[in-house]
Amino acid sequence: MGHTDNAATPAPHNISDNPRPRTLLSIPEHEADAFFTAESWAELNELCDVVEARPDALQDLECFRDVAQGTSIFITAWGFPRLESERLELAPELRFVMHAASSIQTLVSDEFWAAGIPIAQAGDAMAPSVAELSLTFTLALLRRTPRFDHALRSGADWSDARTAASRPREISGARIGVIGASRTGRRYIDMCRALGAESTVYDPYIHEGDELRAYAADLPEVLSSCDVIAIHAPETPETRGLLGAAELAAIKDGGLLVNTARPALVDEDALYREVSSGRLDAALDVFGNEPLPAGDRWRNLPNVLLTPHLGGATVDSRHRAGWIVVSEVRRFLRGEPLQHALTSDRLKVMG
Known part of the structure; x- marks a missing residue:
């Protein structure tokens, strides 16, 4: 996890004898x-x-x-x-x-x-395109769009469709928890703040002097206090399985989870249990099994928004x-x- 600074270049090998290598x-x-x-x-x-x-x-x-x-x-x-x-x-x-x-x-x-x-x-x-998809997901989940869309498409009565989810929220004033102060995570934070959201960041590699230091918190605090959890950390040995069953259970009831990063950061079975129970809503661009099979369990849930791994495309x-x-x-x-x-x-x- 963490911010990535541009690195110095190793001394290039000499290929000057070939003007067009x-x-x-x-x-x-x-x-x-x-x-x-x-x-x-x-x-x-x-x-x-x-x-x-x-x-x-x-x-x-x-x-x-x-x-x-x-x-x-x-x-x-x-x-x-x-x-x-x-x-x-x-x-x-x-x-x-x-x-x-x-x-x-x-x-x-x-x-x-x-x-x-x-x-x-x-x-x-x-980074800009993945952050933008994460923002799109965030807005859609806050407005309960997947639930309302599913109700109408499945033939629900108009009045029943209007009550298919709790009353929607705006992003202004919402508390966004960001896991990973990566280049994409930073773009996403800037976008959310521009729309009036508050943000809290978990990343153990945020260094002294970084402007995000003022918004940093430990993982339990981020999970328990935020309305939206957005994952923007890389997959490393340290981050695989970062959000297991216990961590997902710590997210407050009605919480929203956005993953446009890597599937291995989240225990997918545990997430499915939380989402299928209706306790959490989710928006996912990445999956442990890609391409997602036609009959996959995620496809029919009313409270999940899915895209086929195209955040950066x-x-x-x-x-x-x-x-x-x-x-x-x-x-x-x-x-x-x-x-x-x-x-x-x-x-x-x-x-």
Whole structure:
């Protein structure tokens, strides 16, 4: 959990002898056209000799070897093969990895860190869009929208539909409990405060001098005192199972839970028991079992709002990510400090 500051860049390897280094761009097919505008695509191609290959094809070692030979830069996204020793040996000229998505947990390995290859990611691009979905969820739950919508769609009488839930609330004056002072959590806090909400934050990594320090509280206080609990922490060994049965039971009756972060932070069975009982309402963008099966238990509850893991998948966030990719590649080629670099130490608290 916690705020992530931009890190200094490891000294780049010298590739000045190649003015347009061979660069592998590997984006899943369903996202292939989402990241780059005409302008950012043109700039990337001015900087690099771009070769494209889909991540699923690169699972094959021979295909990976053929593409990786002579390649200096990898631009990766979801599904790219893990960069372990076997893969690194097939990419002897690799000098920089730019991850166009957020988490790199499944991409890097101990061998990768030992190789000293700089890596950066475009996770900052998603923070506004994920925070905005969390705000959308928050507003919908406060207004009891899922319950009213379900009543009308299931054929309830008009007067019965109007009493399908307790009287709605506005966000102004509501108390929002935020778990994780991440870049997304901070965006969400700013949005909620702009609409008049109060906020309390749990994050053990909020440092002295951070403006959020004044709003920090321990987890039991956040859970028991807030109207809405919004999860914005990364998945790490420390945060897995953070909200178990006891923690969920500590949320006050009628509480609202929003999760646009990672499913592993919440005991899903315990949450289901609380929501299906009617004691809590929830809005979820992430699930332990994805894609969510057609007959999944969550789909028919009247007091839950569901979206299929698309919090960061807006047109705008993808274009922002594309520009971050171009900017970081340019900085690397010029030997300038990267603005979105990661290290193994930072990864331990970022997820």
